[in-house]
Amino acid sequence: MEASKASAMAVGGLKPEDLYDLGFNEVREFIEGNKPRRLLIQLPNGLKFLALNVISFIKSISSSIEVYLSSDPSYGACALALDDAMIVGADALIHFGHIEYPLATKPTIPVLYIPAYYLGGLPEKSMERLLNEIQLLKSSAGVVIAASAQYVKLVKELKKTLEDLGCEVITPGSGSHQGLVTGCNYSSIPVGSNYTYIVISSGYFHATGLCLHLGMRAKVFLIDVTRDELIDMSRECRKILAKRLYLVSQLINSPIKRVALIIGQAPGQYRPALVKAIEDKLNERGIDVIKVVARYISLNELIALDQGVKADAYVITSCPRLPIDDLASFHKPVITPGEALMALSGSLKYLYPW
Numbered sequence: 001m002e003a004s005k006a007s008a009m010a011v012g013g014l015k016p017e018d019l020y021d022l023g024f025n026e027v028r029e030f031i032e033g034n035k036p037r038r039l040l041i042q043l044p045n046g047l048k049f050l051a052l053n054v055i056s057f058i059k060s061i062s063s064s065i066e067v068y069l070s071s072d073p074s075y076g077a078c079a080l081a082l083d084d085a086m087i088v089g090a091d092a093l094i095h096f097g098h099i100e101y102p103l104a105t106k107p108t109i110p111v112l113y114i115p116a117y118y119l120g121g122l123p124e125k126s127m128e129r130l131l132n133e134i135q136l137l138k139s140s141a142g143v144v145i146a147a148s149a150q151y152v153k154l155v156k157e158l159k160k161t162l163e164d165l166g167c168e169v170i171t172p173g174s175g176s177h178q179g180l181v182t183g184c185n186y187s188s189i190p191v192g193s194n195y196t197y198i199v200i201s202s203g204y205f206h207a208t209g210l211c212l213h214l215g216m217r218a219k220v221f222l223i224d225v226t227r228d229e230l231i232d233m234s235r236e237c238r239k240i241l242a243k244r245l246y247l248v249s250q251l252i253n254s255p256i257k258r259v260a261l262i263i264g265q266a267p268g269q270y271r272p273a274l275v276k277a278i279e280d281k282l283n284e285r286g287i288d289v290i291k292v293v294a295r296y297i298s299l300n301e302l303i304a305l306d307q308g309v310k311a312d313a314y315v316i317t318s319c320p321r322l323p324i325d326d327l328a329s330f331h332k333p334v335i336t337p338g339e340a341l342m343a344l345s346g347s348l349k350y351l352y353p354w
């Protein structure tokens, strides 16, 4: 869920295919080092338009490599297409659009991660609007900058611009990935009601995640690079959090007899320790637990599943964004592990993601 949707746009005179660094030097070294006979390519949907560029480059290194393209939506590096690789007998995988997911089990074949860094600069209109907020930024205890993988190279540029204007700027993390966040990992981001937060990304996904991490009163701005828009997330944050808290409070106050635990099957979404911890807590309360394994669960699959298991609530232990972004309209509570733990302890202090 971290790839941009810039495929149809030209930015700053650059053609869409020139807007992303496809890491061809690393690709060459990886191929020369591993000498795969069959190679699987995984691109997020937002970068699939670059598939032919990637395939023809690989073929130019060695025409004998059999190249396969995975059609998986590739929402994160947590979902490496290792099943696809196994089916076609691929002996190496190149995953574009994300950096390595720290919680994933070690893959059985060599994997190269190419983040596909955005090569354009900070978008002009958004920056103009952001600089109109300069008094607010200066009066903050600090401006915290975060970015999704593809835009993390813009963090330094924004930091310098704001510091030159007299702002106190914090870029959490270290090295070349300062400010990096994924949709479920904001652990490096300091929490403080006097900070102002700026997220550089495409679409609302990472800024929404930051709101979940920070809580209702956070001042979060999103620089949406591909749309060149500056979005004040305050209202959106409050709306989403209010909805999640309402769901948890409903669960605290209703008698629950059966819960279905959805267990991820993708290499970075299988969380056995978390599943066990929640299952144990549910069992202690005498709540019946049904365990379901899924690579991805859509609304249609959940509707079909519900006809069989008839659970009072569904806890998604794979990707914590599914309950919030994809399954929020289901007629029964579909919650994250953090929300399950809140409901079980009777707490309304929002906990994201677990």
Ligand code: SF4
Binding pocket: 001, 075, 076, 077, 078, 079, 101, 182, 183, 184, 185, 269, 318, 319, 320, 321
């Ligand atoms: S688990 Fe979900 S939010 Fe976390 S990295 Fe994977 S796709 Fe993104």
